[in-house]
Amino acid sequence: MSLKAKLMDDLKLAMKEKNQVKKSVITLIRAAVKQYEVDNRVELDEQGVLDIVVKQMKQRKDALEEFTKAGREDLISQTQEEMEILKDYLPAQLSEEEIEVIVVDTIKEIGASSMKEMGKVMSALMPKVKGKADGKIVNELVKKHLQ
Structure with a gap:
């Protein structure tokens, strides 16, 4: 439906x-x-x-x-x-651990190593978690792994 x-x-x-x-x-x-x-x-x-x-x-x-x-x-x-x-109308939300795995995989995929590449990481990452994760949490995890 x-x-x-x-x-x-x-x-x-x-x-x-x-x-x-x-x-x-x-x-x-x-x-x-x-x-x-x-x-x-x-x-x-x-x-x-x-x-x-x-x-x-x-x-x-x-x-x-x-x-x-x-x-x-x-x-x-x-x-x-x-x-x-x-x-009730949103897909099941990802846990912080699940988001972290996706963030780490995406960073490896792109080969990002510094905060300068955060835009590239976010643009590749957001379609993967759209509607399933809070953007603020995703942003914080990307910053954590790029520092």
Whole structure:
């Protein structure tokens, strides 16, 4: 089942269950997908829809940091609930150890040895972990192994 079809089925289920948070999160994802398709006059494939879900998750993570700084417990719990719903649409996340193995392999592949080559490493590495790992963690591990 495609991600778009899964979103539609889950939206129907959320409406039947009267789960307002899930309904609003799925509606936002579907709206972002539709907006992208209309703006760019393309039909998004699985990877395109996944990219939008990843972007939504990143926005929630950034907002969560700000809400935590401000001490807004009400918004923190709501954002965490939204993030749990978004996780259902993301592929399984890689552990830090798995990411480290991929980083080391990619560095060997490219033959990188200094921080000057970080851009090359990141551009080769990100397609391998896209949607499966947090970019910040990947960035930190690349820096660690290039120093």
